[in-house]
Amino acid sequence: MPTHDPTQLRSHRWFAADTLRGFGHRSRLKGMGFDDKDYRDRPVVAILNTWSDLNTCHSHFRNRADEVRRGILQEGGFPVEVPVMSLGEMLMKPTTMMYRNLLAMEVEEVLRCHPIDSAVLMGGCDKTVPAMLMGALSADIPCLFLPAGPMLKARWKNETLGSGSDAWKYWDERCAGNLCDTDWTAIENCIARSAGTCMTMGTASTMACIAETLGFTLPGASCIPAVLAEHSRLAVQSGRQAVAMAWDQLRPSQLVTPESIDNAIITDMTIGGSTNAIVHILAIAGRAGISLELDRFDELSRTTPVLGDLRPSGRFLMEDFYNAGGLSALLERLRDHLNLDCMTVSGKTLGEQIAGAEGINDEVIRTIDNPVSPQGGTCVLRGNLSPDGCVIKSIAADPRLTQHTGPAVVFDDYAHLKERINDPDLNVTADSVLVLRSAGSLGAPGMPEWGMLPIPKKLLEQGVRDMVRISDARMSGTSYGTCVLHISPESFVGGPLALVQDGDMIEIDVEGRRIVWHVDEAEAERRRVAWTAPEPKFTRGYGQMYASHVTGAHQGCDFDFLAGRSPGAEPDIF
Ligand code: FES
Numbered sequence: 001m002p003t004h005d006p007t008q009l010r011s012h013r014w015f016a017a018d019t020l021r022g023f024g025h026r027s028r029l030k031g032m033g034f035d036d037k038d039y040r041d042r043p044v045v046a047i048l049n050t051w052s053d054l055n056t057c058h059s060h061f062r063n064r065a066d067e068v069r070r071g072i073l074q075e076g077g078f079p080v081e082v083p084v085m086s087l088g089e090m091l092m093k094p095t096t097m098m099y100r101n102l103l104a105m106e107v108e109e110v111l112r113c114h115p116i117d118s119a120v121l122m123g124g125c126d127k128t129v130p131a132m133l134m135g136a137l138s139a140d141i142p143c144l145f146l147p148a149g150p151m152l153k154a155r156w157k158n159e160t161l162g163s164g165s166d167a168w169k170y171w172d173e174r175c176a177g178n179l180c181d182t183d184w185t186a187i188e189n190c191i192a193r194s195a196g197t198c199m200t201m202g203t204a205s206t207m208a209c210i211a212e213t214l215g216f217t218l219p220g221a222s223c224i225p226a227v228l229a230e231h232s233r234l235a236v237q238s239g240r241q242a243v244a245m246a247w248d249q250l251r252p253s254q255l256v257t258p259e260s261i262d263n264a265i266i267t268d269m270t271i272g273g274s275t276n277a278i279v280h281i282l283a284i285a286g287r288a289g290i291s292l293e294l295d296r297f298d299e300l301s302r303t304t305p306v307l308g309d310l311r312p313s314g315r316f317l318m319e320d321f322y323n324a325g326g327l328s329a330l331l332e333r334l335r336d337h338l339n340l341d342c343m344t345v346s347g348k349t350l351g352e353q354i355a356g357a358e359g360i361n362d363e364v365i366r367t368i369d370n371p372v373s374p375q376g377g378t379c380v381l382r383g384n385l386s387p388d389g390c391v392i393k394s395i396a397a398d399p400r401l402t403q404h405t406g407p408a409v410v411f412d413d414y415a416h417l418k419e420r421i422n423d424p425d426l427n428v429t430a431d432s433v434l435v436l437r438s439a440g441s442l443g444a445p446g447m448p449e450w451g452m453l454p455i456p457k458k459l460l461e462q463g464v465r466d467m468v469r470i471s472d473a474r475m476s477g478t479s480y481g482t483c484v485l486h487i488s489p490e491s492f493v494g495g496p497l498a499l500v501q502d503g504d505m506i507e508i509d510v511e512g513r514r515i516v517w518h519v520d521e522a523e524a525e526r527r528r529v530a531w532t533a534p535e536p537k538f539t540r541g542y543g544q545m546y547a548s549h550v551t552g553a554h555q556g557c558d559f560d561f562l563a564g565r566s567p568g569a570e571p572d573i574f
């Protein structure tokens, strides 16, 4: 056993002092049934658990927390489980994105105000991942991330179903009159097959892969399906490693650097990851004090081949990815593109962590010579419709539409869209450009995943399955289609999207990275003068704080006052 100095532990300040406060801290632990041997001179390792009955993806987290606890005890730590807000994508409205920063604040403050020497962060469902990493970075206390892991693959009849993606697909078939109620119910019964996160390369899996590349997880953690025995073992190992991290004081600020942020972006591109990751990586970089522009994503996209053949942009699911060798095997093939010296929670560099990882199936994890696409899956467009930039997941778009000009069909907000989209009299053809506004951070609010606007029923019936769609919304990582997202500035604050009218010609040119609103400048000015700002959505509470401080999509949608770290902000203990 290496010798450690317990007086260096943060928790020592709470438990060791011969003061009235120290007496209080110790006596109350004793009231819980712990004696000195349990906690004195041991690292206090928190298990920050986002378990909730209302988070369908984390239903195994009670068991996993016990397994983490076991690992902490084995290594001589004192485990404490601390519940933090859960952000369950399926049931929270209007959108979990509205609460990502609230969870990030909670994680930061929970870490700071308690006698915690290190922590295992248990998250998985989309926004829980960036939120926990952001909070950990700002507090800068040693933290390891334990991803929930994906669900098992779903089976329906003779087909493999992927969460989200196949729900959209079969909903379209149902609307087109091609799917009976019995089949639709059968899909409902089987598409979520186990505990765990969406098993496509949606936002949860994308962010888990990014957490692993940033060095926040043990090797291979991002792809292990939630209900496998390997996932339980990962939980135990994570507990053990968190104890080592408390002694070694390996902090998030040592993991997140400009180089590791580039690795995270490269990972997002090579797995054909979710567009949501762009917003989250911008926010994570902001917490680390790293200046990052949207254009960096485009630069790295141009030089990164897509090696993960994963739905929704490819063919396979997370369980296939895991069986093929997982993220380590993919990154090993991409070695020459990565900054290999970046540190990880295992105490090894990323290069050491992936060294020799074997890719077992070249269909799922392609080789450098046979990529899914020679360039990354996501592009940043700019133009007079989106001066601050917007994004398109070109790899999940119909190639025939990535250079397209068509007349706008405009929906003022989501209610207007629902009311109008299936109107048989709607003046729309397959060449139209569907435009949704009031769907951004402030306008919706919370920038919901409305960006994959539904195809009008009458066009579905004609066999149309993709169209150009433009909005200031986000899109689910499990979505697909020619959807231009995150238009910035958003319409609610008077961005050009607010001024578009039915029939205006809009051009997208993905190769040229352009989005153009073909309007006469004098006419645009006339509309700008006539535009009136909408009423604020909130007059009190969290909503008002959110609306007053959330930054634009191109800046990561963090609160302006949360940028950076405050690691030295230790509470006084009098
Ligand atoms: Fe939780 Fe998709 S709903 S990860």
Ligand code: MG
Pocket: 089, 126, 198, 202, 203, 204, 476, 477, 478
């Ligand atoms: Mg999602």
